[in-house]
Amino acid sequence: MDVSGTSAADEHARLTVDLKATARQLLGKLGAQGLTLDAVAAGSGLAVAEVEAVFPHRDDLLTALVIDAYNTSGAAMEQADQAAGDAGGSAGARLLAVTRALRQWSFANPAEFTLIYGSPVPDYHAPQDTVPPASRTPAVLAGIVRAALEGGELTPPRRTVPGPPLLLPAAVEAFGGLPEAPFSDIIERGIVLWSNLIGLLVFQVFSRTHDSVRDESAFFDFAIAVAAEGIGLVVPSGAHTD
Structure with missing residues (x-):
């Protein structure tokens, strides 16, 4: 049961915004060629699997x-x-x-x-x-x-x-x-x-x-x-x- 008051859809939307914000920061440092899901996960303090749940590739x-x-x-x-x-x-x-x-x-x-x-x-x-x-x-x-x-x-x-x-x-x-x-x-x-x-x-x-x-x-x-x-x-x- 979800007792946090936050729906799964809301959490997914929040995570999407946060991951894109991290990715934009990394763009300036790594360039698009160097942008990886591993780098975004590390920058966000998340497991790669959590990032892949939002952006599979x-x-x-x-x-x-x-x-x-x-x-x-x-x-x-x-x-x-x-x-x-x-x-x-x-x-x-x-x-x-x-x-x-x-x-x-x-x-x-x-x-x-x-x-x-x-x-x-x-x-x-x-x-x-x-x-x-x-x-x-x-x-x-x-x-x-x-x-x-x-x-x-x-x-x-x-x-x-x-x-x-x-x-x-x-x-x-x-x-x-x-x-x-x-x-x-x-x-x-x-x-x-x-x-x-x-x-x-x-x-x-x-x-x-x-x-x-x-x-x-x-x-x-x-x-x-x-x-x-x-x-x-x-x-x-x-x-x-x-």
């Missing part, structure tokens, strides 16, 4: 950490977008707000950032469960681009994609359809913007720009404004803080 634990990283970073962007929209910000202001939010999350959680945007973990293959969380970041960007298009905030491009669209049907469906000319390649341009954002963050989180620029925060804002020009969107200048 290392990949199950990695998947949980990947999902959490995508969800927390995506939520940070969504909240920033909501705040910028509620303040009456333009699409450009919203873009700056959400990219700053992702930057702030990335610097606050470098191990998790490395897990989802760094080198692939050998012998780990992310399952389908990770796709919806991973889609939150591009979905925020796509929503801003779509709002800019519908609000007449985009300048038509001088260069267009030659030939047929370079897109898979799923990308067109996710955006809500293929826009008409002169913005028929806006989805491709949005993917370029997305890849520029992640590449810029990789450079900054992994200290690739610290010896090249005097103010990395200001440089980030500048780089986002330059990248936004590729979709015909103006990003307003504003105060920046590290």
Whole structure:
């Protein structure tokens, strides 16, 4: 009989949270390649069998950490977008707000950032469960681009994609359809913007720009404004803080 007042489900949920917290701490010390159930058990003061009861394999634990990283970073962007929209910000202001939010999350959680945007973990293959969380970041960007298009905030491009669209049907469906000319390649341009954002963050989180620029925060804002020009969107200048 359970006399503790805590159900088995509650205990399992508590243990899951605790084990993931330990694993996140170990990520920063060992990296994803060095993360093992033995290490998590030792770090948690538990037997390996107790850890395996929650995460039977290392990949199950990695998947949980990947999902959490995508969800927390995506939520940070969504909240920033909501705040910028509620303040009456333009699409450009919203873009700056959400990219700053992702930057702030990335610097606050470098191990998790490395897990989802760094080198692939050998012998780990992310399952389908990770796709919806991973889609939150591009979905925020796509929503801003779509709002800019519908609000007449985009300048038509001088260069267009030659030939047929370079897109898979799923990308067109996710955006809500293929826009008409002169913005028929806006989805491709949005993917370029997305890849520029992640590449810029990789450079900054992994200290690739610290010896090249005097103010990395200001440089980030500048780089986002330059990248936004590729979709015909103006990003307003504003105060920046590290």
